[in-house]
Amino acid sequence: MDIKLKVDASGLSCPLPILKATQGIKTLQPGELMEVVATDPGSVKDFVAWAASTGNALVEQDSANGKFRFVVRHK
Amino acid sequence: MPAEAPSRTKKVCIIAYSGELEPTWASMIIASTAAAMDMEVSIFVTFWGFHALVKDSRRLPGQNWMQKMLSVMQRPGISHRKLSKMNFMGMGPWMMFQLAKKYNVSRPKDLLDMCLELGVKIYPCQMTMDLFGLKKEDLIDGLEDPVGAATMLQLSTEADSTLFI
Numbered sequence: 055m056d057i058k059l060k061v062d063a064s065g066l067s068c069p070l071p072i073l074k075a076t077q078g079i080k081t082l083q084p085g086e087l088m089e090v091v092a093t094d095p096g097s098v099k100d101f102v103a104w105a106a107s108t109g110n111a112l113v114e115q116d117s118a119n120g121k122f123r124f125v126v127r128h129k
Numbered sequence: 130m131p132a133e134a135p136s137r138t139k140k141v142c143i144i145a146y147s148g149e150l151e152p153t154w155a156s157m158i159i160a161s162t163a164a165a166m167d168m169e170v171s172i173f174v175t176f177w178g179f180h181a182l183v184k185d186s187r188r189l190p191g192q193n194w195m196q197k198m199l200s201v202m203q204r205p206g207i208s209h210r211k212l213s214k215m216n217f218m219g220m221g222p223w224m225m226f227q228l229a230k231k232y233n234v235s236r237p238k239d240l241l242d243m244c245l246e247l248g249v250k251i252y253p254c255q256m257t258m259d260l261f262g263l264k265k266e267d268l269i270d271g272l273e274d275p276v277g278a279a280t281m282l283q284l285s286t287e288a289d290s291t292l293f294i
Contacts, residue, residue: 067234069162073243076165107139107166 142288148177150210157240164247175254192262
């Protein structure tokens with residue numbers, strides 16, 4: 055998987071992971087992938103809602119050791 | 130998990146009426162997040178909410194002594210908001226900001242900047258400006274032209290969601 059941009063939102067509280075993701079995705083071209091890592095447990099549902107609302111596709115989502123990882127494809 | 134884009138842009142309207150720290154913070158969190166979710170956001174700022182639109186550096190705005198007294202009693206500027214309870218002469222907000230720093234929570238000022246960056250439209254209430262004796266140069270940059278209740282009602286009735294904060 056060709057990740058074009060990695061955004062580290064570790065330690066950040068709501069709504070910063072979403073805002074950082076938004077700033078990040080705006081720098082990408084359609085079809086390119088962005089990976090976001092967050093530690094905010096609320097971000098698990100928030101990224102699903104954000105993807106549904108913006109139309110950017112959440113192609114991967116997993117968690118390990120208190121970190122939540124999201125891979126988003128620019129619409 | 131592919132997501133489908135909504136068929137049309139959703140609109141959110143916020144009426145920012147309260148001037149204390151917590152409601153100002155809440156308005157800024159909701160507005161910036163809605164904009165990040167590609168929603169069209171408009172904030173109509175009126176009455177006590179207006180203090181958030183005055184430049185932090187502006188000490189005593191107002192044209193006459195009554196308006197200036199208001200500025201003494203409630204220092205304007207988004208970074209100078211007081212807590213609605215447990216203010217304790219500024220100790221309350223100071224502790225809130227220390228906690229915000231410790232837990233990486235954005236301050237209202239940063240979120241306001243983010244809102245403007247993401248295209249949130251902020252409409253100052255003309256009547257409040259007149260009442261408080263505020264001029265355009267007292268206010269932060271990036272605002273829409275001042276409007277009245279009729280524009281606010283149009284924004285609100287055309288929005289999918291309206292919040293009175």
